[in-house]
Amino acid sequence: MNVFLKFLTVYALTKMFVNGKKEAFxxxxxxxxxxxxxxxxxxxxxxxxWDSKPILKxxxxxxxxxxxxxxxxxAIQGRLYKIGALHAVCTKKTYRGQGxxxxxxxxxxxxxxxxxxxxxxxxxxxxxYERLSFEHLQEYRFHLPCKRxxxxxxxxxxxxxxxxxLFKRCFLARVATSNVVWxxxxxxxxxxxxxxSTYPAYWSLQYSPTLNGMISWEVKGKTLHxxxxxxxxMPSLDAILDHLPEDIEEVYFYFPPDLFTHAATPEPFLYxxxxxxxxxxxxxxxPFMISPxxxx
Numbered sequence: 204m205n206v207f208l209k210f211l212t213v214y215a216l217t218k219m220f221v222n223g224k225k226e227a228f229x230x231x232x233x234x235x236x237x238x239x240x241x242x243x244x245x246x247x248x249x250x251x252x253w254d255s256k257p258i259l260k261x262x263x264x265x266x267x268x269x270x271x272x273x274x275x276x277x278a279i280q281g282r283l284y285k286i287g288a289l290h291a292v293c294t295k296k297t298y299r300g301q302g303x304x305x306x307x308x309x310x311x312x313x314x315x316x317x318x319x320x321x322x323x324x325x326x327x328x329x330x331x332y333e334r335l336s337f338e339h340l341q342e343y344r345f346h347l348p349c350k351r352x353x354x355x356x357x358x359x360x361x362x363x364x365x366x367x368x369l370f371k372r373c374f375l376a377r378v379a380t381s382n383v384v385w386x387x388x389x390x391x392x393x394x395x396x397x398x399x400s401t402y403p404a405y406w407s408l409q410y411s412p413t414l415n416g417m418i419s420w421e422v423k424g425k426t427l428h429x430x431x432x433x434x435x436x437m438p439s440l441d442a443i444l445d446h447l448p449e450d451i452e453e454v455y456f457y458f459p460p461d462l463f464t465h466a467a468t469p470e471p472f473l474y475x476x477x478x479x480x481x482x483x484x485x486x487x488x489x490p491f492m493i494s495p496x497x498x499x
Contacts, residue, residue, distance in 0.1 A: 321483025
């Protein structure tokens with residue numbers, strides 16, 4: 204059986220779409236990740252084209268399997284690394300179990316290995332990727348006991364399309380939320396994640412006129428879950444807490460909180476069943492978590 208592996212640049216992907224294969228490509232993704240097709244098209248209208256390099260297995264013009272390769276720069280302890288993220292790995296249901304995805308992953312690693320410092324991915328099946336030389340790295344959320352009363356500052360819920368321009372402006376102007384580990388995403392990944400399940404609302408995001416930025420958070424009971432802060436100048440924790448809609452007794456940070464407090468305790472945590480896997484030498488020596496909005 205002849206197998207054709209295609210490593211496509213963004214230009215080649217555009218050409219493929221022009222040649223009428225866009226629907227087939229998106230349908231394959233949607234069959235494995237329901238809702239993905241609509242969200243890709245939604246984000247394209249927002250101004251974030253699907254900037255992932257597709258590695259495809261085709262037979263007689265039919266797309267059978269896909270691995271996405273995304274440029275995924277991460278700042279780690281003061282240095283910006285060029286990282287490749289594998290994502291959206293999928294195969295048509297009738298062709299699964301034949302090693303197609305494994306072949307494509309090998310193809311991606313072989314062809315793009317020299318372009319990146321190392322590779323990462325998120326998965327619910329870490330043992331599969333361990334066979335491909337990926338290593339699971341434990342992530343941590345950070346717990347801070349913090350009794351705090353309801354704040355005095357207002358927040359504006361963020362929804363599409365009304366706040367689309369505001370969303371893009373905030374992400375384009377943002378600075379790092381941590382000097383330990385921070386994904387440099389100017390909105391492409393965050394828009395996809397925030398709009399995937401809660402469209403037209405941007406999941407967890409609210410805009411603060413006081414901070415001229417956005418806070419990604421949820422309050423559950425007396426606990427504040429702080430997922431991300433998107434601003435041109437990082438505010439203090441006190442300034443963030445002055446926006447609380449109700450009293451709290453503790454905070455969980457879902458990113459390293461070194462710019463906000465040194466009193467938070469790291470606790471091992473698996474976010475949304477997604478094991479963080481690395482192929483190569485991960486340079487970070489401190490506990491960390493990749494923010495929910497920055498995961499791919």
